[in-house]
Every structure is written in C-alpha cells, then in structure tokens.
Amino acid sequence: MSAVEVIGASKIFNQGKTQQVDALVDVNLTVDQGEFVSLIGPSGCGKSTLLRLIANLLEPTGGSLMVNNKTVSQARLDQDYGMAFQQAGLFDWRTVSKNIELPLELKGWDKEKRSARAAEMLELVKLPEFADLYPWQLSGGMQQRIAIARALAAHPPLLLMDEPFGALDEMTREYMQGELLRICGETATTVVFVTHSIPEAVYLSNRVVVMSPRPGRITSVIDVDLGAKRNEDTRAADGFFRNITAVREALRGTQADHASANAIRGLEDR
Amino acid sequence: MKFARRAAYRTAMFVVSIFSVVAIWELYKIIGPQDGGKFFGVSVLPRANNTAMPHISTMLSRYSRPEVRGSDKKIWVVVLSGAWFSLRLSLVGFFLGTTIGVGLAILMARFKIVQRGLLPYLVMSQTVPLIALAPLVVSWGGKLEIGSFVWPRWLSASILGTFLAFFPIAVGTLRGLSSAPAAAVELMESYAASWKQTLFKLRFPAAVPFMVPAFKLGASGAVVGVVVAEISTGLKGGIGRLIIEYAREATGDPAKVFTAVFGAAALGLIMAGFVAISDVFFMRNRPKESSI
Numbered sequence: 001m002s003a004v005e006v007i008g009a010s011k012i013f014n015q016g017k018t019q020q021v022d023a024l025v026d027v028n029l030t031v032d033q034g035e036f037v038s039l040i041g042p043s044g045c046g047k048s049t050l051l052r053l054i055a056n057l058l059e060p061t062g063g064s065l066m067v068n069n070k071t072v073s074q075a076r077l078d079q080d081y082g083m084a085f086q087q088a089g090l091f092d093w094r095t096v097s098k099n100i101e102l103p104l105e106l107k108g109w110d111k112e113k114r115s116a117r118a119a120e121m122l123e124l125v126k127l128p129e130f131a132d133l134y135p136w137q138l139s140g141g142m143q144q145r146i147a148i149a150r151a152l153a154a155h156p157p158l159l160l161m162d163e164p165f166g167a168l169d170e171m172t173r174e175y176m177q178g179e180l181l182r183i184c185g186e187t188a189t190t191v192v193f194v195t196h197s198i199p200e201a202v203y204l205s206n207r208v209v210v211m212s213p214r215p216g217r218i219t220s221v222i223d224v225d226l227g228a229k230r231n232e233d234t235r236a237a238d239g240f241f242r243n244i245t246a247v248r249e250a251l252r253g254t255q256a257d258h259a260s261a262n263a264i265r266g267l268e269d270r
Numbered sequence: 271m272k273f274a275r276r277a278a279y280r281t282a283m284f285v286v287s288i289f290s291v292v293a294i295w296e297l298y299k300i301i302g303p304q305d306g307g308k309f310f311g312v313s314v315l316p317r318a319n320n321t322a323m324p325h326i327s328t329m330l331s332r333y334s335r336p337e338v339r340g341s342d343k344k345i346w347v348v349v350l351s352g353a354w355f356s357l358r359l360s361l362v363g364f365f366l367g368t369t370i371g372v373g374l375a376i377l378m379a380r381f382k383i384v385q386r387g388l389l390p391y392l393v394m395s396q397t398v399p400l401i402a403l404a405p406l407v408v409s410w411g412g413k414l415e416i417g418s419f420v421w422p423r424w425l426s427a428s429i430l431g432t433f434l435a436f437f438p439i440a441v442g443t444l445r446g447l448s449s450a451p452a453a454a455v456e457l458m459e460s461y462a463a464s465w466k467q468t469l470f471k472l473r474f475p476a477a478v479p480f481m482v483p484a485f486k487l488g489a490s491g492a493v494v495g496v497v498v499a500e501i502s503t504g505l506k507g508g509i510g511r512l513i514i515e516y517a518r519e520a521t522g523d524p525a526k527v528f529t530a531v532f533g534a535a536a537l538g539l540i541m542a543g544f545v546a547i548s549d550v551f552f553m554r555n556r557p558k559e560s561s562i
C-alpha cells in the first residue's frame with residue numbers, strides 16, 4: 001500500500017480567464033510507506049500546490065489523488081496526515097501543550113488522554129520543560145519543533161511539510177533536520193517535504209522530486225543513495241556532494257526549459 | 271512585580287494629567303480676558319469670569335452643599351443617584367449593543383454576501399442624528415405590544431445607548447474575526463475543523479486585541495446615547511436630566527451644572543474601566559506588543 005498516490009493530477013487557477021495559471025499539469029507520483037520525499041524546484045513550479053492537493057486544501061482540476069488508499073477528502077476528515085508550514089503558526093493564547101492538544105481537541109479526545117499525549121509529544125521533540133510556557137516565549141527553532149509535535153500529535157501516518165525550516169538560521173536548520181529524521185524514524189512517519197534548499201532535500205530524503213514551472217510539472221526524480229542512517233558526518237561524505245550535484249543538474253535543466261516552456265506545454269496538451 | 275510597577279506608573283500619570291487640566295483651567299482664569307476675547311467683533315476666547323468658568327474649588331465644594339436652597343439633600347447624593355440610574359440604563363444598552371454587534375459581526379464574517387449588503391447600512395445608521403431618533407423610539411416603544419410586556423420609558427433610553435454601542439462593536443469584532451492569519455485558517459481546514467470550531471478556537475481568540483478597543487468605544491457610546499436620550503425625551507432620574515436642569519441655573523449657580531457634567535464623564539470612565547479590566551484578564555498571556 002502506498003502512502004500517497006497522485007495520478008495525472010492537474011491544477012489550473014482561473015481556468016478560461018485571461019489570468020489562467022497552469023500551476024500543475026499531469027503530475028504522477030507515488031510515495032511509499034515510511035518514505036521521505038522532497039519536492040524541490042524554482043518558485044512557481046507548483047510544489048506547494050501539489051502539497052495542498054495532497055492535503056485536500058485545494059481541489060484538483062483533473063486527475064485523482066489518494067492517501068492511504070482513501071480519497072484525499074476522506075483522509076483529511078480522518079486526519080490521516082499532519083501538516084507543518086514555514087511559519088510555526090502556533091496560537092499565542094494557548095500554552096505549548098495546549099497547542100499540541102489542538103488537533104486532539106478537534107477530534108473530541110478527552111482531557112486526560114490529550115494531556116498524556118501532549119506530554120509524550122513534548123518528550124519526542126525534547127522540550128518537556130516548556131509545556132506551560134506560551135509560544136512567544138520560545139525561540140523560532142523551538143516553536144517549529146512544537147509545530148512538528150502538534151502535526152504528529154494524533155499519530156498520523158503521513159506528515160506534509162511546506163518549507164518548515166525556511167525561516168530558521170542555518171545552524172538551527174541543520175539541527176532541526178537531524179531532529180526531524182530522528183522523530184520520523186522513531187514514529188515511522190511518511191513525509192512529503194517542500195523545500196528550496198538542495199542540501200536540505202538531499203540530506204533528508206530517500207527521493208528528491210525535481211519540478212519546473214510554467215506549467216508546473218515533475219521533470220525528474222532522483223534516488224538519494226545515502227543509506228537509511230544519516231548523521232552530521234553524512235554532510236561531509238562524498239556521496240552527499242555527488243547527490244547534491246545530481247539534483248543541481250536536474251534543477252539546471254528546469255531553468256534551461258524556461259524559454260521553451262510553452263512549446264513543451266503545447267506538446268503535453270495533445 | 272513588573273505589573274505592580276506599571277500599574278503605579280499609570281496611576282501616577284493619570285493623577286498628573288488631571289492636575290495639569292486643573293492647572294490649565296485656573297491659569298486661563300488668571301490670564302484670560304474677563305469678558306471674552308473679541309477679534310473684529312467675533313468672540314474667539316471664552317470668558318474667564320466666575321460665571322462662565324467657575325473655580326475648580328467652587329465646583330468641588332458645590333458637591334457638599336444642598337441641591338436647592340433649603341433642602342437637606344446634598345447635591346453629591348443627587349448626582350450619585352442620577353449617575354447610578356444612568357449607569358444601569360447604559361449597562362442594559364451596552365449588553366444589548368454587544369449582543370447585536372457581535373451577532374452581526376459573526377453573520378458578516380460567515381457570509382460575505384451579508385457583509386457586502388449590510389455594512390453600508392450600518393455605516394449609514396450612524397449618520398442619523400440621535401436627537402431625531404429619540405422621540406421616534408419612545409413612540410414606537412409605546413405602541414409595542416408583546417403579550418403582557420409593557421415597554422418601560424427607560425428602555426427607550428437604553429435602546430439609544432445600544433444604537434451608539436453596537437456599531438463600533440460590530441465593526442471591530444468583524445475586523446478581529448477576519449484577522450486570523452491565512453496559515454492558521456488553513457491549519458484548521460487541514461484538521462477538518464467545522465466553521466464553529468474555527469470560530470471559537472481560532473477566530474474569537476485572534477479577535478480579542480481588536481475587540482477590546484471596539485468595546486471601549488461601545489461602552490462610552492452607550493453612556494452618550496443614554497444621556498442624550500434622557501435629555502431629548504425628558505426622562506427623569508438620570509444624569510442627563512440633571513445636566514439640563516442645572517444648566518438652566520447657570521447664571522445664578524454656575525458651578526452646579528459642572529457637578530452633573532463630571533458625573534456623566536465619570537460614568538463613561540467607569541464603563542470603559544470595566545472593559546479595560548476584562549482586557550487585562552483576556553490578554554494576560556499574550557505577547558505584550560500585540561495588545562493595542
């Protein structure tokens with residue numbers, strides 16, 4: 001069973017109008033259980049749109065999407081996935097643990113079960129002593145860790161992340177990447193991860209999906225052969241740079257396509 | 271500790287500001303022209319004499335003297351009971367205004383079409399002069415028959431308070447409800463949260479910093495509405511009635527009207543104070559810079 005299945009999905013904004021934008025055209029992607037897949041590409045390549053289609057926050061114009069062999073709308077209703085954004089987006093008026101409890105509250109869990117789970121999640125992200133503080137009393141990196149704890153609170157099998165570390169400084173960012181791998185390893189969570197950063201994509205992923213704009217589509221998929229166990233030494237390994245180069249070259253291809261983007265689109269339409 | 275120091279600082283600033291107003295008033299009485307300053311026949315400076323501008327001390331000491339000569343009722347008792355009467359009417363007006371204002375804001379936030387259709391009328395409603403509206407409300411109220419319910423006269427004054435209170439509350443709450451960040455709304459959507467859940471767990475908490483100043487305006491608006499309604503409908507017992515009664519005696523007893531005016535001002539402050547206390551309560555755990 002695959003965690004995510006995208007079959008011929010398209011998303012066209014303002015269809016038929018002069019401002020028509022082909023955000024995604026005929027995208028096919030399968031993500032296996034426990035896999036970590038990154039979506040990378042220049043701005044406007046539709047990587048965030050694809051993530052929002054999987055999350056059922058947007059309706060596709062064509063094609064179909066499945067999460068855990070369910071329709072995406074059913075998966076959203078069942079809270080089969082957790083989500084994290086670039087802004088941690090914690091609620092200022094809730095304590096850290098109440099923030100983590102939010103999805104559980106919406107699911108109708110009772111109070112004891114909720115606070116037990118929140119405590120468990122705080123252990124997981126290694127911030128147990130911050131339970132009763134408010135989010136604005138925490139650093140950006142800590143806030144983002146709480147956001148991940150919140151996304152995973154209901155133990156969803158799938159985690160969707162939209163540039164979650166984009167607003168963090170480089171040092172915090174690398175630390176968070178390590179933490180994310182550890183957490184996902186411990187919880188066996190499948191991740192679809194949108195990023196701008198090539199080293200980030202390579203360090204985290206089993207596969208890197210390279211996308212290109214106008215119209216948004218997948219141009220290549222690169223298998224990262226760094227093995228399952230990754231740590232700080234991985235960043236200095238030869239294989240790391242080889243994979244980075246591979247992704248970079250695939251991305252260069254997308255840049256060169258800019259001029260001929262319309263020609264390609266013409267072909268694909270037929 | 272920090273909180274106590276800030277409270278002390280604020281109280282000190284309040285006292286200083288009151289004393290500076292007193293000082294400016296008394297200073298003008300010394301240097302201002304006794305019969306007003308005229309410039310090419312147009313009077314531009316107010317008269318500084320004791321009839322137009324009584325000494326602050328005269329006004330304050332007036333509180334301890336009887337309301338009318340020969341009566342044993344001290345004027346502070348009369349002003350206080352008038353203020354209490356008007357305060358109750360204002361509270362009724364404020365609560366009705368809050369209910370209507372917040373209700374309208376929820377409707378407008380829920381249905382964009384309601385917002386587009388209703389908002390212009392709300393703005394327009396505030397251009398109707400209160401004085402013109404007051405007698406109408408009284409006569410409509412008099413004609414109203416709902417079972418055995420009899421429309422009391424004071425309710426008309428409260429309704430006019432409501433009329434001034436609901437508008438800032440509706441507009442401020444609507445802005446607040448729409449202020450929730452798009453990412454937070456998307457997050458709630460990703461949890462498949464219902465509109466009601468989003469309203470109570472996200473939109474209302476996010477709206478508090480916008481609602482507090484709106485409620486302050488609404489609270490003082492309710493007082494203004496009630497006082498004006500008392501004056502224009504001649505309702506007895508409140509501070510508005512005292513103001514016109516005492517104003518008639520301005521030549522013989524100029525300090526008297528000020529006792530009632532201060533009473534009305536204190537009412538507005540008390541009402542806004544209620545809201546300020548609730549602000550401290552609701553915002554106690556928020557980042558300090560987000561409170562307006």
